[in-house]
Each structure stands twice: as structure tokens, then as C-alpha cells.
Amino acid sequence: MLKSWPPAPSHMVLYNWAGYEGQPERPPMAFSVEDELYYGLYAAWSDPADDQRYTDWVTEHMRAWEPYASGIQLADENLINRPYRFVTDENLRRLDDLRATWDPDGLFVSWLGRPEPAVNASEEGTDG
Secondary structure (H helix, E strand, C coil), X not given: CHHHCCCCCCEEXXXXXXXXXXXXXXXXXXXXXXXXXXXXXXXXXXXXXXXXXXXXXXHHHHHHCHHHCCCCCHHHCCCCCCXXXXXXXXXXXXXXXXXXXXXXXXXXXXXXXXXXXXXXXXHCCCCC
16 A cells, blocks of 8 residues: 555544543434544545546555444545445434434435445444
């Protein structure tokens, strides 16, 4: 990955997302997948001819890390290129129920790419 890094100011963000000991319990949230670490790749370029090259660079490197990830932060992903889990299965069901009640005709688009359910029941409670 480092050998093919896009030009500056492209960067990687990595931080401890797990919070801290004694952190107050968070209320249930629709977009609720969090884990111990957060990482994100950001490519920047000025030549429109490089659009596909650097979009693919970020997408493919993030896809390569999927076996080690439990989800994404919804604001960081291009769900057209790489849909991935950003909400727990329980909260996705809650969101679907609310949408069925308040938007039965699907007037409001929710997102571009529906997340896949957790691989197994032990991941249901995983925030990450």
C-alpha cells in the first residue's frame, strides 16, 4: 500500500475508537457500528484523469481490510463502490420498522447500498 500511496495531501487516519473506561453508556443509535480502532484512507488529487485510479486505490485497500473489520463509519464510505455494514442488525431492524411506519411508500432514500447482516450471532452485539 505504501509503495502506491497517492500524492499529498492523501492520508490515513487511525485512532482509538473504543472510548475509555467508565464511559457513560450510549443510547441506541441507528448508525451504531463502532469498534476498538478506527481507520480510514483518504486520497486527494487534482487531475480528473486520475479519478478512477485513486477511487479504486482507496476502495480496493479498504476492501482488503474487510476480513479484519466489523463495519464502517457511514460518513466515510462511498457505498456505491463498497457497501459495508454500518449498523447493527438489531438497529437495522428498528430502522426498517420506523421507515415502514413513517415512509411506507419509500419516498426518502435511505442510503446507496444496504449493509449485509452480521456473519454470525456473536457479532450482533459487536460495535465496530
